Amino acid sequence: MSQISAIEFLYGIEAGHEEGNDWVPTRVVTFRITRKTSRRIYYLPQDWGQSKERFVDRAALEADGQVSRRSAGWWEPDITVYLNPPVLEQAEKPNLTQLKAAMVDAHPDRGGSDAAFIDARARYERARSAAMLA
Known part of the structure; x- marks a missing residue:
């Protein structure tokens, strides 16, 4: 056998x-x-x-x-x-509500700068586009 x-x-x-x-x-x-x-x-x-x-x-x-x-x-x-299965880091899903609030807070009319608002808006738009594709 x-x-x-x-x-x-x-x-x-x-x-x-x-x-x-x-x-x-x-x-x-x-x-x-x-x-x-x-x-x-x-x-x-x-x-x-x-x-x-x-x-x-x-x-x-x-x-x-x-x-x-x-x-x-x-x-x-x-x-x-x-030798052993590697652990993959999973990217955390962005929180659109928090990104939108950060964009509003960075607006020049609320005491933020133009550059900060542009960066915050770009982050929000990228996350929103990715959420629509998922």
């Missing part, structure tokens, strides 16, 4: 990008570990047409928890390979 071993993974970060008219947000992706040696960990890239096995330095990965590949392109999700 053969022994079943657990499937192990390495992790990477796929940058946010457009697919057609849809925005795909930044996400964590997994790479299946195919084998381990004393010097290297081999894995298969996922989903993006690559069937060629890649590897990273095992000692560096286990010591630092992550290792960057020198030959990787900036667009590749395995430019940095992580």
Whole structure:
């Protein structure tokens, strides 16, 4: 009877990008570990047409928890390979009410300056436009 071993993974970060008219947000992706040696960990890239096995330095990965590949392109999700799933920082949604109040307070008629009002209005308009698209 053969022994079943657990499937192990390495992790990477796929940058946010457009697919057609849809925005795909930044996400964590997994790479299946195919084998381990004393010097290297081999894995298969996922989903993006690559069937060629890649590897990273095992000692560096286990010591630092992550290792960057020198030959990787900036667009590749395995430019940095992580031992554990990385935590992505999610951008906080802007509060339109607070931005509008800041814009009103920065108005020259209320004691603010022209430059402060222009900056506050630009922040409000960008946040409003982003909220309409979401």
